[in-house]
Amino acid sequence: MFKITNLNVLIKNKELLNNINLEIKEQEVHAIMGPNGAGKSTLLKAIMSYPGLQKSIGKIEYENQDITNKLPNEIANLGIYYLAQNPMAIEGVTTSELIRTALQEKGKWKDIFTFNKECNKICEILEIPKDFIHREINVSMSGGEKKKQELLIMHFLEPKLIILDEIDSGLDVDAVKIVANFLKEYLKEHEDCSILLVSHQPLLLKYLEPTHVHLLINKTFIKNGDKKLKDEILENGFQKFNGTML
Amino acid sequence: MSKEEIIKIEKENTELNILQDTIITGWYFPKFPFVCNINISPNVKLFCKSLIEENNINGTINIYSSNNSELNLSLILKLYGNNELEIANYIEENQNVSQINIKVLQMDSKKSTIKTVGVIKKNTKDNDFTEKVKVLNIKEEKIKCMPELIVLSNEATANHSVTMKTFTDEELFYLESKGLNKLLAKKIIVEGFLNN
Secondary structure, eight states, X not given: OEEEEEEEXXXXXXXXXXXXXXXXXXXXXXXXXXXXXXXXXXXXXXXXXXXXXXXXXXXXXXXXXXXXXXXXXXXXXTTEEEEOSSOOOEEEEEHHHHHHHHHHHHTOOOOHXXXXXXXXHHHHXXXXXXXXXXXXXXXXOOHHHHHHHHHHHXXXXXXXEEEEESTTTTOOHHXXXXXXXXXXXXXXXXXXXXXXXXXXXXXXXXXXXXXXXXXXXXXXXXXXXXXXXXXXXXXXXXXXXXXXOO | OOEEEEEEOOSSEEEEEEOSOEEEEEEEOOSSOEEEEEEEOTTOEEEEXXXXXXXXXXXXXXXXXXXXXXXXXXXXXXXXXXEEEEEEEEEOSSSOEEEEEEEXXXXXXXXXXXXXXXXXXXXXXXXXXXXXEEEEEOSSOEEEEEEEEEEOOSEEEEEEEEEEEEOOHHHHHHHHTTTOOHHHHHHHHHHHHHHO
């Protein structure tokens, strides 16, 4: 379903990632862990063709399509949703306008009544006020509110691959559980869906247990494993793995 | 009771007296240099919320506030060609409230200069002046903004601000990552700027 092969990522000719390989199948939850500055966020941004990041070698494929050099909107419209660590605020544009515009672009806009009804339902699940949809995108919101707002948007765009960059940052203990449960439910309801996430936090990884764990140190994956690797990392830290190679 | 008025600037020098509460519903600008003086009478409110889509404006609008008058001026300037526009508010007496909000978009690759002036005269009291100018650079155009605030009284509240922005990579990337192409992303940012 999703595959990265021998990927190198540069910015202004400076190497940020080296020889990245990754394969994600349906219903899998992949967690990327690693010390600060290892390149985790860079990898997620590179998948989405973030401006300025060059993919010098390698390939990214999604559903048998080469998306290595596709534009961000093209990648999104194939069914990949990216939730940044610090979601952008866009003044003057409400969340509902963004969702409506995005759905109209995909030809999936139904009508305002169906939309509002669905909105109210999701706001209740995420425990956010119903008027959130009419607020400017991520303006004057706490970190946790921004993340929940992004999940609200995600629900309507119905992605098949969800990419999450430290979604738990800024979330309180209860909010982590709400978010994790929301994602688990989404995964359950969408059989062809999978998740790729970056996280350091034991709580999120407890509620949203990864099926695969990848340890990124010094620009490359040095170890791959399952949830046992996650437990090992959380218990012993990253130092233990310095010097380890695949 | 308010009256509605369209400001038609048809001569090089135009003088307008606002004698009762007035809502400006439109503006007509000439294609030659002009000065338009608007005098707000005491105890009168002047309200204007207009979208002005014009090209090659070259002129000055001076608004004079009297005792206990109120000015609420909100303009969206969608400009084409080269423009030079000065908007000044002179507060000459007491207990006035002035709120000026101007948004500027240059729609082509030409050059515009927008000068805003606020003057609170000496020996006046209890005046409140606020001015905000926001500029959105859409293309490679040059917009020059020159705010000027002169407060000669010790008993006034006054502030002004100018913010200039363009499309940032992060903003565009955020919207594109939601499935909008670059053109649509810019369109939505412009609409947001106008609505905000």
